[in-house]
Amino acid sequence: MKNRKTFMFFFTSILLIVSLVFSFFDKVLANGSEQQGEFFLKKDDPKNPLSIFRVPITNEIVKIAEQILEGHQNLSDHQKVIMFMNFMKDFDVGIGSNAYPETTIKERLGACGTFTNVLLALSATQGIEGRYVNLMNFPKGYGHTVAELKVNGKWSIYDPTYGVYYTDTPDNKVNPNVLSFWELRNGKGRDKNVVRIFMNNRRFEEQNQWATSAFIGPEIYEKANPAGPIGPDKVFKYPLFLDTRSKSVLTKKDLGIENQGSNYIGAASVNNIQEWTLTSLVPGNQYQFIIVPDWIGGELLGEEDNFRATARIVSGGEVTSGDSLTLSINQKPYQPWIIKFKAKKDKVNLLIEHPYRGPKFHYLNIKGYELKSISVPVNFRDIESHWAREDILELSRKSIVNGITNESFGPNLSITKAQFVSLLVRVLGINDVSNKKSYLKDINGQEWFAPEVRMALSKGLVKGDSAGYFYPNKPITRQEMAVMINNAVNYKEQDIAKKDGDIKTFKDSNSVASWAQESVERVVGLGIMQGVSNNIFAPLKNVTRAETSVVVNRFIEKFN
Known part of the structure; x- marks a missing residue:
């Protein structure tokens, strides 16, 4: 350490x-x-x-x-x-x-x-x-x-x-x-x-x-x-990142050492431009990249009140509106700069530039950033009175979950281990595909979920049983989900959030497998999972699509 x-x-x-x-x-x-x-x-x-x-x-x-x-x-x-x-x-x-x-x-x-x-x-x-x-x-x-x-x-x-x-x-x-x-x-x-x-x-x-x-x-x-070398005439292009699922918003407190170059655009002691990598996008969908201005600073004030900047997509999509910005120091409060674009791939590279090259300073200080999908009406008829409706709609608006048809979500259908692993990998924003061959005997690498399972294995989210099997098409149980969620918490390195619950408060605590007990206590203590009713955890019960939506939404709210 x-x-x-x-x-x-x-x-x-x-x-x-x-x-x-x-x-x-x-x-x-x-x-x-x-x-x-x-x-x-x-x-x-x-x-x-x-x-x-x-x-x-x-x-x-x-x-x-x-x-x-x-x-x-x-x-x-x-x-x-x-x-x-x-x-x-x-x-x-x-x-x-x-x-x-x-x-x-x-x-x-x-x-x-x-x-x-x-x-x-x-x-x-x-x-x-x-x-x-x-x-x-x-x-x-x-x-x-x-x-x-x-x-x-x-x-x-x-x-x-x-x-x-x-x-x-x-x-x-x-x-x-x-x-x-x-x-x-x-x-x-x-x-x-x-x-x-x-x-x-x-x-x-x-x-x-x-x-x-x-x-x-x-x-x-x-x-x-x-x-x-730095200076108002020497352009520094800062790499920055947002993900629709794992990190879609940067507030003022985020604009520090973890997101270097995000606190301003323009010419100062360092001449900042930004190249954003925007991930977990759905090809064909429309998105907004929002920059929230704070104040204009520098030495051109009085000579050049306006601050100008441009946005262009380098790869993965096309800007549909908002490709340029002009702000006057006299037009406070400043309105957000909304850049609308259409994704052609699941990753877009967006370049934010300005025309200033010194020697005088001219820059725009920033309050925050947001990447969001332009809402498409969701009308799943089978969740209109469902207890998990709001969680399902929230995840659907973020393109984290989809319906089984345009009008049906299938809230009471079970979800397989492979489907849940793929969902969890997307939520965590993991996209570095491992080249290592999976040791799991029941995954040959050709399945649609094979890349996500390999990524999950490499990050410690899942593992096979003692015989080397994963059973990807088997419905996931509540205790199996608890283990994967706990592994995701560890992946996020949220040690300060650790709050263990007492598994003995559940009448069926003896039914929880020894390998899942610590995970159940952890996720229950964090409020991510709860009992099903009357102090029953039901560790062997298959998890439904609705229950999955609720658990995943709680995880996102807790750690993002």
Whole structure:
């Protein structure tokens, strides 16, 4: 397990990367950066690498750089950078009062974003050109920031957090060839003659091996997405995801590290565009992708009040309306941007773009997103007075369940194990088909449900009996459903929601198989399943389509 300090470091690092875009920039505009003293480089000077955050480099930073280098003559630019990184290696990890380099130095406290601020600012005082490089969504839900400095006439990556750089001339301590972002991106960090220089042993000891390998290994440069130098003129295309069944809504609280790039569209310190992957769609059906605006920000206000954006489908469907947005700052409250599209496949890739490329900031802050099916009237005549009618209609509107005909749902028909597994896989949004051959003796791989069963097996949702049989066409019993639902809860990693019920409250508790007792207690405690009547659980009773709809809807409401 990762220790708490490690987690907080990762969280702090990515939090600062994301929050710098707005909170830092807004504070500078509101308070005026002139309060920091006389400038070496003003906040909008193109030579100032911190200008993308509208932060000046003050003469105080110049004095600090001179103190660090005092007594050392004829240093190369590389040697100066190394001394600046060594200067920070005893700083603590955490969130400082603000992200100004002077504050980080004074408090001796920061994370990857603010450590990079300091290195870039100190290097700039020596005439060393520099820029930020962001490495996002690696590992999943995290990210990292490093500095790229022009040393020996070429761009070179230096990581001030860990004191790391990559070189193919490690014996040259004065002017080594330090690899650039693009060299690392293209896999050169794995070359046999390339050495990773690691100088910050303190942070190596404080963080565990997972932290070290994740943030300083070559993989982060190769797989982070998006990744590269940042600025209002440098487009970052963020991959984002919604699923009609497992996660169809993102609210304000979701627009953080787990959904990087979702909090705004436009040009700021990072120029954000978005590529959404929308899944669990029904080919031929109509959908709405809804973006809820919050406010327009930036420096074009007064010159260009409108914010413009466009939507286009890259693959899997076609936009039918709402392919462009124009918002004026004077037209509050802003109405949702509704993009209607027709799905041609079960997955659609939707690109949200804008025309702004800096140098001034112009962006739209977002409140939330929603993907939903355009309602098609459902008229199942056999559920008009049925006790499960609302649950059936809710799942039908979401295209999770279908009728047996256009006018009949068949609420009292039983459901097979294969049908329930397929339903559960769709609800969980699992779509990574396993290439492994199923070990189950009664599934040969040609059945319509074979891919879903393989996926369920690979995720631990189901397993065969001791003889290797699954009996896919057998009606599923209540205790078998309880086990699969419990496995789905574990798959969702909802440990905090664990509330065990007391199986002994059921008169027929002795009839529950030993292998199902823990699962029955779990799902009953969570309120996903209940007894059938009079404190009877009926573990061997076949589950009907109506009962399945109710259980699945409760699961969705509980965990989505």
